[in-house]
Amino acid sequence: MSAGLFGLLDDIAALARLAAASIDDVGAAAAKATAKSAGVVIDDTAVTPQYVHGIAAEREIPIVKKIAIGSLRNKLLFILPAAMLLSQFLPSALPVLLILGGTYLAFEGAEKVWEHLTHHDDLVGDLETVEHTPEEEKKLISGAVRTDFILSTEIMVIALDSVKDESFVSRLAIMVVVAIAITIGVYGVVGAIVKMDDAGLALSQRRSPAVQKFGRGLVAAMPKLLSGLSTVGIVAMLWVGGHILLINVAELGWWEWPYDTVHHWEEEVHHALEHAGGVLKAVAGTVAWLVNTAASAVVGLLVGAVVAVVMHLLPHREGAEAH
DSSP: HHHHHHHHHHHHHHHHHHHHHHHHHHHHHHHHHHHHHHHOOOOOOOHHHGGGGGGGHHHHHHHHHHHHHHHIIEEEEEHHHHHHHHHHHOTTTTHHHHHHHHHHHHHHHHHHHHHHHOOOOOSSSOOOOOOHHHHHHHHHHHHHHHHHHEEEEEHHHHHHHHHTTSSHHHHHHHHHHHHHHHHHHHHHHHHHHEEEEEHHHHHHHHHHHHHHHHHHHHHHHHHHHHHHHHHHHHHHHEEEEEEEEHHHHHHHOOOOHHHHHHHHHHHHHHHHHHHHHHHHHHHHHHHHHHHHHHHHHHHHHHHHHHHHHHHHHHHHHHHHHOO
């Protein structure tokens, strides 16, 4: 009987080791999947603070919390089931979804560039606090959650595409971890950003002159940070959108030349810098990545500009036909 008991304990220990290894694998795969979608995550983090800009201080965190809950609900209840079903029964649809999402991101980025060039953007403006009624607050949250839905879809589909060779159960576990980790990460950073000026104001009222100076610096830096995040968000939209289009258009065999050309430039720069030696060799990988990123951003800007022109002309055409 004791031999049987020890055998059972050995089996349990083996299962525990297997479970631990599986958890490690899921964690590693989730980290890889999250890294693949980093560009859209940056964009999501850059866009969201704009929704609570100018909100009364005591409502900032509650609003961010509600947007975060809406984002997690988007990912787990709507996007994940649809993406899992497609990956299981119609995997060929994933590149098409990525192309549509990449085109949308490129369009959004191009629109933001146009607004910036024509000075129609009011993303940073002044820091005057605006009181919102409960109904206005609800509309603001709904708008933020709708925007998040698009970005979350891109994040989840990109992450899923990076683990498409895993089993169904592994994919599901990885994607749940990705959804939760990204939501906590993005909205944790957003919460810290929107409370930065309040923290600075509190520090500026302390007795220590050094702490007061640091606090005033935080308050003064808030508009610049929001402006910088806006720029980062635009660049991320164009870069990620263009990169998604390059890869997936080539993968579907529609048009391989653009991807091959950009990849060739990246390899040539990497090869040249590695052979140069010294400091240049140390930064070869980074510079090569920047070449790919810049080219992807240009592709995103071109595609986005074409889509933006078409979208802006359509209403005029409809109006002309009506007359």
